[in-house]
Each structure stands twice: as structure tokens, then as C-alpha cells.
Amino acid sequence: MGEMRQTRFDVSGMDCASCASKIDTAVRRLPGVADVAVSVTTQTMTVHHDETTDLPALARKVSGLGYKTVPANRTPVKAAPQASACCGGNAPNDHDHESHGQGDHGHKHHGHDPDPANAATAPPSGLHGHDHGPMSGPWWASDKGRLTLLCGGALVAAYAVGHLFPPLASNAFLIALLVGLVPIGRRAIMAALAGTPFSIEMLMTIAAIGAVIIDAGEEAAAVVFLFLVGELLEGVAASRARRSIQALSDLVPKTAFLDDNGVTREVPADSLVPGNIIRIRPGDRVPADGDIISGESAIDEAPVTGESVPVRKTANDPVFAGTVNGEGVLRVTVTAAAADNTIARVVRLVEEAQEAKAPTERFIDRFSRYYTPGVVVVAALVAILPPLLAEGSWSEWVYKGLAILLIGCPCALVISTPAAIAASLSAGARRGLLVKGGAVLEKLGTVDTVAFDKTGTLTEGRPVVTDILAFTVAESDILRLSAALDAGSSHPLALAILARAEADSIVYPAAEGSAALGGKGVTGTVGPQKLFLGSPHAAAEIAALSAEQWSAIQALNDDGKTVSVLVIDGQVAGAIAMRDEPRKDARQALAALRAAGIRTVMLTGDNRRVAEAVGRDLGIDVRAELMPEDKQTIVRELKVQGATVAKVGDGINDAPALAAADIGIAIGGGTDVALETADAAILHGRIADVAALINLSKRCMANIRQNIAVALGLKAVFLVTTIVGITGLWPAILADTGATVLVTINALRLLRVRA
Numbered sequence: 001m002g003e004m005r006q007t008r009f010d011v012s013g014m015d016c017a018s019c020a021s022k023i024d025t026a027v028r029r030l031p032g033v034a035d036v037a038v039s040v041t042t043q044t045m046t047v048h049h050d051e052t053t054d055l056p057a058l059a060r061k062v063s064g065l066g067y068k069t070v071p072a073n074r075t076p077v078k079a080a081p082q083a084s085a086c087c088g089g090n091a092p093n094d095h096d097h098e099s100h101g102q103g104d105h106g107h108k109h110h111g112h113d114p115d116p117a118n119a120a121t122a123p124p125s126g127l128h129g130h131d132h133g134p135m136s137g138p139w140w141a142s143d144k145g146r147l148t149l150l151c152g153g154a155l156v157a158a159y160a161v162g163h164l165f166p167p168l169a170s171n172a173f174l175i176a177l178l179v180g181l182v183p184i185g186r187r188a189i190m191a192a193l194a195g196t197p198f199s200i201e202m203l204m205t206i207a208a209i210g211a212v213i214i215d216a217g218e219e220a221a222a223v224v225f226l227f228l229v230g231e232l233l234e235g236v237a238a239s240r241a242r243r244s245i246q247a248l249s250d251l252v253p254k255t256a257f258l259d260d261n262g263v264t265r266e267v268p269a270d271s272l273v274p275g276n277i278i279r280i281r282p283g284d285r286v287p288a289d290g291d292i293i294s295g296e297s298a299i300d301e302a303p304v305t306g307e308s309v310p311v312r313k314t315a316n317d318p319v320f321a322g323t324v325n326g327e328g329v330l331r332v333t334v335t336a337a338a339a340d341n342t343i344a345r346v347v348r349l350v351e352e353a354q355e356a357k358a359p360t361e362r363f364i365d366r367f368s369r370y371y372t373p374g375v376v377v378v379a380a381l382v383a384i385l386p387p388l389l390a391e392g393s394w395s396e397w398v399y400k401g402l403a404i405l406l407i408g409c410p411c412a413l414v415i416s417t418p419a420a421i422a423a424s425l426s427a428g429a430r431r432g433l434l435v436k437g438g439a440v441l442e443k444l445g446t447v448d449t450v451a452f453d454k455t456g457t458l459t460e461g462r463p464v465v466t467d468i469l470a471f472t473v474a475e476s477d478i479l480r481l482s483a484a485l486d487a488g489s490s491h492p493l494a495l496a497i498l499a500r501a502e503a504d505s506i507v508y509p510a511a512e513g514s515a516a517l518g519g520k521g522v523t524g525t526v527g528p529q530k531l532f533l534g535s536p537h538a539a540a541e542i543a544a545l546s547a548e549q550w551s552a553i554q555a556l557n558d559d560g561k562t563v564s565v566l567v568i569d570g571q572v573a574g575a576i577a578m579r580d581e582p583r584k585d586a587r588q589a590l591a592a593l594r595a596a597g598i599r600t601v602m603l604t605g606d607n608r609r610v611a612e613a614v615g616r617d618l619g620i621d622v623r624a625e626l627m628p629e630d631k632q633t634i635v636r637e638l639k640v641q642g643a644t645v646a647k648v649g650d651g652i653n654d655a656p657a658l659a660a661a662d663i664g665i666a667i668g669g670g671t672d673v674a675l676e677t678a679d680a681a682i683l684h685g686r687i688a689d690v691a692a693l694i695n696l697s698k699r700c701m702a703n704i705r706q707n708i709a710v711a712l713g714l715k716a717v718f719l720v721t722t723i724v725g726i727t728g729l730w731p732a733i734l735a736d737t738g739a740t741v742l743v744t745i746n747a748l749r750l751l752r753v754r755a
Contacts, residue, residue: 560613
């Protein structure tokens with residue numbers, strides 16, 4: 001196979017996994033195609049192919065099945081090499097990236113040759129029965145809606161004709177049948193020619209024609225109408241699932257107020273580029289990711305991160321597209337183009353995730369390939385063997401065989417898994433929980449050990465002032481003079497002192513002659529006072545510390561805190577203790593994980609004293625003073641012991657451990673979250689969201705089990721009742737359509753769950 005490329009198409013009208021399967025099978029049969037990923041929820045198809053693939057013919061093939069097909073963009077690219085399992089052409093979507101550490105696997109690189117752009121549109125409507133129109137508007141305005149209403153009207157008219165003119169009843173019902181069956185039959189033929197002979201449309205066509213032959217035309221017409229109603233309900237449900245993702249994109253306003261050399265003008269939000277300065281009014285949604293230049297306001301980040309409390313932000317703080325400005329006017333420098341803002345990245349990740357299949361979904365797909373032909377064989381045996389071997393009535397047993405054909409339609413079974421996974425991915429995304437595919441979502445529910453990084457994961461990632469010790473002067477004076485020495489410094493400890501001074505509204509003077517003493521501290525004068533601020537040992541070289549002072553400092557050190565001592569004119573005046581504090585929800589979140597039977601451990605490169613102090617506060621096992629390769633080794637050791645390990649970190653310096661874990665989870669905020677490194681990501685830095693991810697997986701898998709039970713259970717019941725003569729064609733199609741609708745509705749319940 002030649003140089004691999006990747007092309008992405010928008011395919012409208014897919015409403016269930018059966019649609020995706022027909023498209024997948026048809027496209028895989030074309031020359032040069034190595035792999036296909038079809039997403040019903042996002043209405044997209046990504047094709048991995050070489051230069052020999054005829055893309056216009058590929059688009060016509062999909063359009064011939066009844067789906068409108070257009071290229072997603074026009075940028076030709078090289079696709080990543082595919083694994084051998086992807087090139088066999090037999091197992092759809094076996095490229096689910098189950099190895100860890102892989103990141104964006106497509107949407108930044110989707111493209112195709114320019115040539116097919118104009119040819120990849122739907123063929124004339126006369127070529128096929130096209131009732132696969134998109135469900136973006138009211139259901140009655142869609143192709144499916146119109147066909148269903150027309151078929152229903154024809155059926156009502158047939159009943160009226162049969163009542164008024166009984167001799168014409170048979171012909172009237174035949175006409176009503178043909179109204180719905182002709183488009184279905186066309187789709188069945190196209191699917192068969194494309195490699196899917198046992199499609200739901202083919203089973204329906206055979207059953208309807210057989211019913212007419214045995215003089216059950218009235219039932220056949222009703223069954224076709226009920227089938228169309230079921231398809232319409234599938235379309236409505238699928239549309240709802242799609243809207244849950246589209247709603248994320250709708251959070252970003254269409255326009256922005258650009259500050260152009262002092263003149264403010266309204267421009268399209270998607271025209272903003274990094275470096276632009278925009279003005280955001282109170283109550284407006286933020287149109288782009290950026291950093292605040294001036295202004296202060298409370299930002300409602302709930303639409304993006306799920307954070308229920310508005311976050312107070314001021315100069316130099318980041319803001320994210322889709323969040324809502326509170327009461328203040330903000331001037332913001334744009335840091336990301338529209339195509340790469342927070343919302344766009346979340347949507348892109350969810351779209352990619354929905355193209356990747358979970359192991360359960362792949363198993364159901366493989367099972368259905370044998371299940372459907374098996375149903376056809378069983379139906380044929382039921383129709384033929386009793387009349388041949390037991391002198392049964394041909395009409396009775398053919399009727400039962402036709403009913404079994406309808407009962408055996410695999411729609412509900414095939415959609416049971418992808419519907420639940422799509423709903424779970426969407427629900428998670430709305431809460432800032434991003435999962436890269438069904439395989440990851442399924443694996444999360446089996447995690448029994450979670451390894452956390454410390455700095456920036458369990459802790460805030462920056463030191464804060466925790467204690468002020470006043471030995472000879474007031475606390476406010478210690479903070480005021482220390483801030484004077486640290487003014488203008490970018491050292492993390494200096495920033496912590498300055499932040500505390502600002503929070504306490506301390507006004508500090510300008511120090512003169514400030515100088516940093518390498519490894520010791522900083523000196524300077526404020527008025528007549530000569531000052532030094534630095535480590536206790538460096539301070540002891542200038543002024544003697546009493547035993548009580550050393551004891552107090554040592555107690556703070558034992559708690560993992562860094563202590564800076566302030567010396568004024570050769571006398572120890574006081575001390576300031578600082579520490580990178582745990583996140584506010586860390587203790588409660590870790591307790592919740594332990595209560596769920598999940599082991600937690602901290603893996604950190606920090607010194608043992610600091611790490612153990614934080615570990616004591618949080619009640620977590622600690623492994624400290626580790627290099628990145630040491631963290632990776634520990635994760636592998638845990639796996640060898642039989643644990644299913646999730647590693648939570650920033651996704652960058654923890655990359656080896658994230659890759660070694662069964663599930664790598666990146667934690668962060670906004671555009672800084674390392675989406676490309678891990679298998680899952682927590683957009684907002686809440687430790688509690690680790691448990692939420694695991695719970696999301698468990699709810700999804702429980703929903704899948706329920707769906708499979710409903711799909712197979714209903715079929716089993718109606719199979720028995722049909723063979724014994726209790727039910728017939730009408731209940732058979734209701735069993736299939738009803739199961740599909742029930743499965744879809746059950747999956748959509750996951751959209752309402754706040755993860």
C-alpha cells in the first residue's frame with residue numbers, strides 16, 4: 001500500500017449503528033482504503049487510504065446508500081501509519097488507540113485531495129430512495145418525517161377504501177405498502193451491492209413481499225409504516241444526542257468587540273487571531289481564549305468547567321471562550337484562534353472519541369455479522385421444515401418465518417453500546433471530563449489504583465503564605481517589610497509574600513539597595529532600617545536565633561513548609577512560612593476514592609519531608625524524590641501486582657508514567673490541559689473529577705448491560721410467542737422498533753446525569 005492519507009467527510013442522515021455499519025462495509029471494499037471510522041453522533045466519516053483511492057467514487061458510493069456526503073475540508077495531509085489490524089479490511093474501527101500516550105489522532109490533520117471536492121455530493125434523487133435526510137429541523141420537515149407521514153396517510157386511506165369499497169381493499173393496501181416499501185427496497189438493494197446483504201431494509205423487504213404473497217398485505221402495509229415510525233424515532237433521538245455536542249459550540253458568541261487602536265468595532269468571533277485585543281462587556285460571553293490586560297470581574301466558568309461558583313479574575317489571569325463575564329469590563333489579549341479555543345478543542349476531542357469503538361462495541365459488531373445471517377437461516381427453517389416434515393400449513397409457517405425475520409433485526413442490539421457511549425462522552429464533556437474513545441471509557445470503570453502527581457495535581461502548584469511568626473514586631477510589619485524586599489521579584493516564594501500582602505491590603509514602601517544573595521536571601525533598606533529576608537541558616541549568620549525560635553521554625557519545616565526569616569538591624573524580627581497547599585477538594589476527593597475501594601498513592605519528585613507532610617494532610621501513601629523514570633517503574637510494578645492503574649498528572653513531565661498506566665489522566669485548566677498526552681483529561685482542576693470519571697464509566701457500562709438485556713430479552717420473548725402462534729407480524733416489528741427506541745431512550749438518560 002502506498003503513502004497513507006486521511007480524508008474526512010460530513011455524512012448527514014446517519015441515525016443508528018446499522019447506518020454506520022453499511023457505510024463502513026461499503027467503503028472498506030474500495031481499492032486503497034485501509035481503515036474507516038464512522039461516527040453516527042457527529043455525522044462524520046474518516047477514511048485512511050492511499051493515493052490510489054478514487055475519492056469521488058467513494059463519495060458516490062456512500063451517497064448511493066442514501067446519505068448526503070460532502071468533504072469536511074480541502075487540506076491534503078499524510079496520515080499516521082496504521083497498525084496491521086487496521087489494514088485487514090475486516091474489523092471496523094480496530095484503530096481505537098488503546099496504547100496510551102497517544103493524542104490528537106485526526107482532527108488536526110484531516111484532509112483529502114482537492115480533486116474530489118466537487119464530486120463528493122449526493123447523486124440525483126432518482127438514483128435511490130433518499131429518506132436519510134438530516135434531522136436538524138422539525139421532524140416533520142425531514143425526509144424521514146415526510147415519508148412516514150405519507151405512508152401513514154396512505155395506510156389510513158387504504159383502510160377507508162377497504163371499508164367503503166371492500167373489493168378494492170387488497171389493491172388499496174398494496175398501494176399503501178408500496179409508498180413505504182419502494183424507498184426501503186431501493187436502500188436494501190444498494191446496501192446489498194455495497195456488501196451488506198443482510199441489512200434491516202433487506203429483512204423488511206423480504207418480510208413485506210412474503211406477506212403479500214400469503215395474502216397478508218394489510219399487515220405488511222402496517223408493518224412498513226411502523227418500521228418507518230421506528231426509524232423516525234431513531235432519527236429524533238440521534239438528533240438529540242448530536243445537539244448535546246453542538247450545544248457546546250453554541251456557547252461561543254458569533255461576534256466580538258475588537259479594540260483596534262483605541263477604536264472598538266464588532267467583528268466575527270472566528271476572525272480573531274492571537275494578539276488581538278478585545279473588550280468584553282458585563283454579561284457577555286467570552287468570544288475567545290485569552291489573558292486579561294485590564295479590568296476585574298467574576299467569571300462564570302460553569303459552561304466550560306462545571307465550576308458552580310464564579311471565579312474572580314483580574315489582570316494576567318486567563319479567560320476561556322464560552323464563559324460568562326460578570327460585572328466588570330475586561331480588556332483581553334486573544335491567545336488562541338477560534339479553531340483552537342477551549343470549546344473547539346473539547347468538541348474536537350469528543351468527536352474523535354466517538355469514532356473509536358470500545359471492546360464491547362467491537363464484540364457486538366462481530367456478533368451481529370453472524371447473528372443476522374443466522375436469523376435468516378432460522379426463519380427459513382421455521383417456514384420450510386414444519387410443512388415438509390410435519391404436514392404443517394405453508395401459509396401459517398411462512399407467516400411465522402417472516403415474523404422471525406423482523407424479530408431478528410439487530411438494530412437494537414447494535415445500537416445498545418454506541419448510544420450509551422456517545423451519551424456518556426457528551427455528558428462528560430459538558431462537565432469538563434474528556435475521554436478519548438469508548439475503549440478508554442470502558443477501561444476507566446475497572447480502575448482500582450490511582451497514582452497522583454503532587455505539584456499542580458494534588459496541590460495548587462504554587463506556594464502560599466500559611467503562617468507568620470511575630471518574634472519582636474507585629475505580623476503586619478513583618479509582611480510589609482518582607483513585601484518591600486520582594487517587590488519586583490519573580491521568585492515563587494516572593495510572589496507568595498506579595499500575594500498575601502495584596503490580599504491583606506498591606507501597603508508596603510519601596511526598598512532601596514535591594515540585592516539578592518545567591519542561595520541565602522535578599523537584603524535592602526527601608527528608611528533607616530537594614531533588612532534581610534532569607535533562609536533560617538542564612539539569617540543565623542547575621543543574628544542569633546533562640547532555642548524557642550528554632551523550635552517554632554522546625555515545627556513548620558516538619559509540616560513541609562518553607563520558612564523565610566526576617567532580620568531587622570541585626571535582630572531576628574519574625575518569620576514567614578509558605579507551602580504549596582493541597583487543592584481545596586483534595587482531601588474529600590481522596591476519601592471518596594478510598595471509600596469506593598480504590599487505592600491512592602502519591603508519586604512525586606519533591607523532597608520526602610515536604611511530600612510526607614502533604615501526604616499526612618491528605619491521608620495518601622507517598623513515594624517521594626522520584627525521577628520521571630522512577631514513576632514509570634512504580635506504575636509498571638503496580639500493574640505487575642495485578643492492579644488496574646490510572647495515573648493523574650499534568651501530562652507533560654509525567655508523560656512516561658502516564659504512558660505506562662492503564663489510563664493516563666491529564667488534569668489542568670483551559671488551554672493548558674494536556675489533552676494530547678493522556679487518555680482522559682479533567683478540564684477543571686478538581687480531584688473529585690477523578691472519581692467522577694470512574695463513575696461515568698460505571699454508569700455507562702451498566703447502561704450498556706441494560707440495553708443488551710432489553711434488546712435480546714424482547715427478541716427471545718417474541719421469538720417464542722411467534723413460534724407458538726401467539727404473536728405475528730405486527731408484534732414482531734413492534735418488538736424490533738420498540739427495543740430500538742427503548743435502548744436509545746435508556747442511553748439518552750445518561751445525558752441528564754451531572755457527572
